[in-house]
Amino acid sequence: MATKLVVDCSTGVTTEIELTAEEITQREADAAAYAVAEAEREAEATAKAEAKASAVAKLAALGLTEGEVAALLA
């Protein structure tokens, strides 16, 4: 059973408490939401990297040197 730690600063007592059903449901929803957000972030990063590689290839095809392309992207 998942638990949480509650530290009472007025007494110095730390208590380990089992999560409520509501808290467990929320935690599962948070985990699912993170997975979705992370998948979106990775897809966006991949698309951005692919677009950059495509742009570099097109610039090279136009005759720009590697140094010139790097200067443009800096």
Added chain:
Amino acid sequence: MAVTHTLIQTVTVTASGGAANIEFTSIPQTYKDLLFVVSGRATTDNPTLYTYFNNDTTASNYVFKAINGDGASASASGTTQAWFMRVTPSSATASSFSNGVMYIPNYTGSTIKSVGVNSVTENNGTTGYTQWNAGLWSGTAAITSIKLDPYGTDFAQYSSASLYGIKNS
């Protein structure tokens, strides 16, 4: 002007299964500022650590702007969430923990609360992540409790958090 740090409480996750979150309650109202030091690791591959004040979990009441770096590139981020700090995800170097420091000035005041945060994680000596956050909680009540909540995951065993009170005299 002397600045004094007083340890209010510290806690370490001792259970092998970890802890879903850590909450400090009944925070004394006798200091000027608070300082949080967190050494954390998540039980899943998720570095997100939320910080809730006074059990207010409404995302729109929080906002942050962050500068992020991983040793290869830098980026900026920000949204209306209480994601003020990062912890080491489970895929990173075994037994390594994040370092995070959060400064909370004027926590007993009646204005909205700003926080300044720095947190870092490391991965097998090849990648290091750093995140600097400027955060805001729109609540105007004095802060009496703080919850550190790994978003959708748990603190791993041996994660720890320490809360300090700071006086300006």
